[in-house]
Every structure is written in structure tokens, then in C-alpha cells.
Amino acid sequence: MMKPTKAAARALLYGIMVFYALTIIMPLIIMLSTSFKSNAEIFNNPFGLPEKFNFDAYTSLFVISNYGRYFLNSIGVTVISLAVAVTVSALASYAISKYQFKYNKAIYVFFVLGLFIPIKLGTVDIMLTMLNLKIFDTLWALIIVYIAMAIPLSVFILYDYIRMIPDELSSAARIDGCSEPGIFGRIIVPLVKPGLAAAGIISFIPNWNEFWFPLVLIKSREHFTIPLATGQLFGQFDTKLNLVFAVLSLASVPVIIIYLLLSNYFVKGLSAGAVKG
Amino acid sequence: MLQAQKKHARFLFMFIFPAFIIYTVFMLLPILNSMKYSLYSGDGLIPENFVGLDNYVKLFTEERYYSKFWNAFSNNIKFFLIVTFIQNILGFFMAVFVTRSFKGNKFMRKLSFLPTTLSVLVVGFIFKLILNPYYGVFDKVLEALGLGKYIIPWLGDPRSALIIVSIAVSWQFFGESVLFYSSGIDGIDDSILEAARIDGANIWHEIIHIILPSVLPIVGIVTILIFIGDFTQFDIVYAMTGYRGDPGYSTDLMGSLFYRTAFATTERGGWGTGMGATVATMMFIIVTVGVGILLAFFNRKKEEMLK
Structure with a gap:
């Protein structure tokens, strides 16, 4: 038998949790359910779920507003920049975590310092550089910036993963005459796959959601990414509310799905960082 | 770890170089170069005339500049204080609750991180729609609860707008x-x-004597991350109250000030690229000094706790 005070504490705890869960879920439910309502229904029935699921908003976004293009742009930019960032970060992390030389600690600190540097403050120069390189208003401008942005976190994560790999395997391979890059490719990479996945997945979110750089660096509609399209179209659809909510749902649903599928990577990766930091 | 030898030098260089060069050229150098541009002025996109510290003098002596700068700065401090209060103090207690053993605590921990994965822009827009005076759900709920007389145009009133923006973040x-x-x-x-x-400790004793001291270093990290994020925050202002921080610049933050001054046309509040770089440099100084102060503060607290 629980004591009455204990039972009351339990009830309070569950009460707080239900309230907290609702504050998280409700705004998202409102967003999704409104996107399936007709405009009349939004005013007449603001709280309830849609009477019938109306996909008009989504069809018109893809047919009229070229949303497929924006999705492809976002996917292309994200995939290329993450692939490059994780690859170069893995190479660097290997060199500084497995070889003892004069500057390995200093180089690690140099990379990780980037976690605390707001790259946004260099945007004036980035914009002028992209103009000079003649890639202003192209997706390449975004790709380069996003690679740079993802390197500090990737090195931070991969350094630990690679350091944990026991040295015996590499030593044995070395005795068998395997070259140093060969050791990286044949021994380290297969063993550090979970680390590569973690770095890619954790960097995916800020990369996919990034709005500032496309706002400054992208002008042509055909180069819009999803966040930029969200920012620009939101105002234009002022009177068509279901379209507005559909725009927001399209921007969020991919990350929500990825998070729900892979949440362990986030929770583990980030909490490790908190404790270590 | 292998002691590196001469024969490894070339390969170490090859491995470190790509990450090093991209990170340096597109992250560190732009910040330094922006500082350089803050010493230049010019009418075109690229500031070409060297003017020394003129931009800084202008920023702090000409009313049209410093009024906007100090306004954004003080808004940003209020914004930071509200966010820190909610995230640190309420967030700490929520963590205490979530880590109790109860049915569903794993699920709650997963769920609690979900909003962080959304884009700030989307979150700002969702809140803006929910708070809309004509069709927003929030006012309708207040009316249903009989609290209709307290309704104000949440984002249209300078008394509430900044608070609402802070709550959204x-x-x-x-x-x-x-x-x-x-x-x-x-x-x-x-x-x-x-x-x-x-020994008969109740939850309060537990929190004050055991939990708080052991998470204190994390309070430091969280506060520093919030500080850096808040003093460069832009998306939330853009989404909720526009790039000018309406109403009447009451939600203008350093990030939106920087965007406007550096990248908008003169009619939309642009001050030219040189002045924009000056604002960015001031932000860099604010962030660096702020982080330094916070680090010193939390280190001292940590030492006091250890005594």
C-alpha cells in the first residue's frame, strides 16, 4: 500500500507529465490537422480534427509552387554537405586521435572551438567570397558553408569513437605491411560506422533547418531550399490558411520522422557531449 | 596511440588538411575578414575606403545608429534572461521529474527533445498562427475558459511581444x-x-544537496549555449514579428539588427556592408565577453561548491 502522500506525489508527477506532453504535442497537432482542413472549416471548427482529410493544400504546393524542386534542393545540399563533412572530419579525427605528435591536442581544440563560434557573424565576408567565386545564388554556396558548419561537431563526435578503437588491430596490420591510409580505410572505417552515422544524423537537423544562409545567399526561386521556401511563401499565402499550415507541415514532417526513427542517436550523442563538456 | 614519425608527416598532413582548410577558410577567416570590413566604408556592396574606427564612432555617437543598437542590445538581454529562466530553472525541475522512475519516462524523455529538432522558423510561424487575433486557437481557448477580457494582441503589443517571442524560443x-x-x-x-x-532526506534535500551540485557544470554549459544562441538569434524574430522586430522595434534583437543593417536595402533599414560588419564585430565582442563572464562565474561557483 502506498502512503497517501506518496500517492498524491505520484498523481502530481503524472499530472505534470501529461501537461508537459500536451504542450509539446498540441502545437504540432494543430499544425497538421489545420493543413487538412478547408478554409471555412478552419474558422468554424478550429479545435477539432478535420472532418475529412483534404489534400488540396498539398497538391497545390507541389503542382503550383514547385515544392518538389525545393525538396530536391534541400536533399541535395544536405546529403552532399554531410557526406563531405563526415568524410573529412573522420580523416582528421583519425590523424589526431591515433598519432602522437606535437600538435594533435591543439588541432583537436582548434576544431572543437568551432562549436562555440557563431559562423553567422562572418556572413558579410562569406557573401562577398561567394560573389568572387561566382557561386553566389547557387546551391554550391550553401554546400560549402554547411560543410564548414558541420566539421566541429563531427570531429567532436568522431574523435571519441575513433579513439575507442583498440590499437592492436592497427599494429597487427602495420606489421603485415599495410599502409597508413590502408589502415584507415580497411580497419578504422568499418569499425567506426556507428560514429559516422551518429555524426551525420546529429548534423542533419541543423543543416536541414538552416534558414539564415539561403536567405542571404540565394535569390532565385529555383535554388530555394525548404526553409527558404517556408520563409518566403508563408507571407504570400496569408489568406489561404490551409496552405500556410501545409507549408509548415512539409518543413517539419521529415525531421520529425527522422527523429522518431533515430532518436537514440540524438539522445546518446548529445547527452555524452553534455557530461563530457 | 602511435608515436608519429617522420615518415608519417606527409600522410598526417593529407588527412588533416581537407577539414582544416574548409573549416578555416569558410568559418574562421570570414569572422576575421568581417572585422576587417568594419574598418571600411563605401556605397557599393564591397566596402572599399579605409576609414579606421569611423564606423564604430558613428555607431556610438550618431543617434540613428546608437538608438537602434542599444535598443536591440537591451531587448536581447531581456530575451536572454527570460529564456535562461525558463530553460534553466524550469528545465532543471522538469529533468528532476523526468528522471524519476515512472511508467513512460523513456517516452517522455524522447518526446521532450522533439521540438528542438524543428526549425526555429517553423516554430515561430506556428506560434504566430496560434496567437493570431482573428483565427488563433489560443484566444479561443481563453474565451472558452472565461478569460476573454485578458486578451490582447499578443504580438502586436510592445508590452507582450518580446515576452511571447522568448517563450516561443x-x-x-x-x-x-x-x-x-x-x-x-x-x-x-x-x-x-x-x-x-x-537518512530521511526528502526530495528538497535531495535536489539541493545532491542533484544541484552534480549538475552545476551542466548549468554552466547550458547557459553559455543559450547565451551564444540568443545573442545571434534571428529566425524567431523574422518569423514572428518580421525583420524589423515589430511592433516599433520592441522585439528587435542583435541578430535581426545585423540582418537588416548588413543585408537589407537602405529603404528597408540597411546601413551598408561596412556598418553591417561593424555590428557583426560588436556582436562577436558581446558574445566573447559574455561567455568569458559566464565561464568565470560558473568556475567560481564550482569552487565554492567543492569547499
Whole structure:
């Protein structure tokens, strides 16, 4: 038998949790359910779920507003920049975590310092550089910036993963005459796959959601990414509310799905960082 | 770890170089170069005339510049204080609750991080729609609860707009604090908690004497991350109150000031690229000094705790 005070504490705890869960879920439910309502229904029935699921908003976004293009742009930019960032970060992390030389600690600190540097403050120069390189208003401008942005976190994560790999395997391979890059490719990479996945997945979110750089660096509609399209179209659809909510749902649903599928990577990766930091 | 030898030098260079060069050229150098541009002025996109510290003198002596600068700065401090309060203090207590053993605590921990994965822009827009005076759900709920007389145009009133914007950002990143604090609480040795409970410690004693001291370093990290994020925050203002920080610049933050001054046309509040770079440099100084102060403060607190 629980004591009455204990039972009351339990009830309070569950009460707080239900309230907290609702504050998280409700705004998202409102967003999704409104996107399936007709405009009349939004005013007449603001709280309830849609009477019938109306996909008009989504069809018109893809047919009229070229949303497929924006999705492809976002996917292309994200995939290329993450692939490059994780690859170069893995190479660097290997060199500084497995070889003892004069500057390995200093180089690690140099990379990780980037976690605390707001790259946004260099945007004036980035914009002028992209103009000079003649890639202003192209997706390449975004790709380069996003690679740079993802390197500090990737090195931070991969350094630990690679350091944990026991040295015996590499030593044995070395005795068998395997070259140093060969050791990286044949021994380290297969063993550090979970680390590569973690770095890619954790960097995916800020990369996919990034709005500032496309706002400054992208002008042509055909180069819009999803966040930029969200920012620009939101105002234009002022009177068509279901379209507005559909725009927001399209921007969020991919990350929500990825998070729900892979949440362990986030929770583990980030909490490790908190404790270590 | 292998002691590197001469024969490894070329290969080490090859491995470190790509990451090093991209990171340096597109992250570190732009910040330094922007500082350089703050010493130049010019009418075109590229500031060409060297003017020394003129931009800084203008920024702090000409009313049209310094009024906007100090306004954004003081808004930003209020914004930071509200967000820190919600994320640190409420977030800490929420982490204490979430780490209790109860049915569904794993699920709650997962769920709490969900808003952090959304884009700030989307979160800002959702809040703006929910708070809309004509069709927003929030006012309708207040009316249904009989609180209709308290309704104000939340984002249209300078008294409430900044508070609402701060709450929206806190809603989004609350889960990050909860996650960080929860992982700190997970790290506490169960036997210490057990011993305290046998000694008759109640939850308050537990929180003050065991949990708080052991998560204090994390409070420092969370506060510093919030500080850097808040003093460069832009998306939330853009989404909720526009790039001018309406109404009447009452929600203008350093990030939106920087965007406007550096990248908008003169009619839309642009001050030219040189002045924009000056604002960015001031932001860099504010962030660096602020982080320094916070680090010193939390280090001292840590030492006091250890005594």
C-alpha cells in the first residue's frame, strides 16, 4: 500500500507529465490537422480534427509552387554537405586521435572551438567570397558553408569513437605491411560506422533547418531550399490558411520522422557531449 | 596511440588538411575578414575606403545608429534572461521529474527533445498562427475558459511581444535543457541517493544537496549555449514579428539588427556592408565577453561548491 502522500506525489508527477506532453504535442497537432482542413472549416471548427482529410493544400504546393524542386534542393545540399563533412572530419579525427605528435591536442581544440563560434557573424565576408567565386545564388554556396558548419561537431563526435578503437588491430596490420591510409580505410572505417552515422544524423537537423544562409545567399526561386521556401511563401499565402499550415507541415514532417526513427542517436550523442563538456 | 614519425608527416598532413582548410577558410577567416570590413566604408556592396574606427564612432555617437543598437542590445538581454529562466530553472525541475522512475519516462524523455529538432522558423510561424487575433486557437481557448477580457494582441503589443517571442524560443529548446540535465542526473551514483533517502532526506534535500551540485557544470554549459544562441538569434524574430522586430522595434534583437543593417536595402533599414560588419564585430565582442563572464562565474561557483 502506498502512503497517501506518496500517492498524491505520484498523481502530481503524472499530472505534470501529461501537461508537459500536451504542450509539446498540441502545437504540432494543430499544425497538421489545420493543413487538412478547408478554409471555412478552419474558422468554424478550429479545435477539432478535420472532418475529412483534404489534400488540396498539398497538391497545390507541389503542382503550383514547385515544392518538389525545393525538396530536391534541400536533399541535395544536405546529403552532399554531410557526406563531405563526415568524410573529412573522420580523416582528421583519425590523424589526431591515433598519432602522437606535437600538435594533435591543439588541432583537436582548434576544431572543437568551432562549436562555440557563431559562423553567422562572418556572413558579410562569406557573401562577398561567394560573389568572387561566382557561386553566389547557387546551391554550391550553401554546400560549402554547411560543410564548414558541420566539421566541429563531427570531429567532436568522431574523435571519441575513433579513439575507442583498440590499437592492436592497427599494429597487427602495420606489421603485415599495410599502409597508413590502408589502415584507415580497411580497419578504422568499418569499425567506426556507428560514429559516422551518429555524426551525420546529429548534423542533419541543423543543416536541414538552416534558414539564415539561403536567405542571404540565394535569390532565385529555383535554388530555394525548404526553409527558404517556408520563409518566403508563408507571407504570400496569408489568406489561404490551409496552405500556410501545409507549408509548415512539409518543413517539419521529415525531421520529425527522422527523429522518431533515430532518436537514440540524438539522445546518446548529445547527452555524452553534455557530461563530457 | 602511435608515436608519429617522420615518415608519417606527409600522410598526417593529407588527412588533416581537407577539414582544416574548409573549416578555416569558410568559418574562421570570414569572422576575421568581417572585422576587417568594419574598418571600411563605401556605397557599393564591397566596402572599399579605409576609414579606421569611423564606423564604430558613428555607431556610438550618431543617434540613428546608437538608438537602434542599444535598443536591440537591451531587448536581447531581456530575451536572454527570460529564456535562461525558463530553460534553466524550469528545465532543471522538469529533468528532476523526468528522471524519476515512472511508467513512460523513456517516452517522455524522447518526446521532450522533439521540438528542438524543428526549425526555429517553423516554430515561430506556428506560434504566430496560434496567437493570431482573428483565427488563433489560443484566444479561443481563453474565451472558452472565461478569460476573454485578458486578451490582447499578443504580438502586436510592445508590452507582450518580446515576452511571447522568448517563450516561443524556450518552448523549442526546453527539451535540450531537459536532456542535458537528465543525463547529468543519470550520472549520479545511485548509492549516494539511496544513503540520503535512508537518512530521511526528502526530495528538497535531495535536489539541493545532491542533484544541484552534480549538475552545476551542466548549468554552466547550458547557459553559455543559450547565451551564444540568443545573442545571434534571428529566425524567431523574422518569423514572428518580421525583420524589423515589430511592433516599433520592441522585439528587435542583435541578430535581426545585423540582418537588416548588413543585408537589407537602405529603404528597408540597411546601413551598408561596412556598418553591417561593424555590428557583426560588436556582436562577436558581446558574445566573447559574455561567455568569458559566464565561464568565470560558473568556475567560481564550482569552487565554492567543492569547499
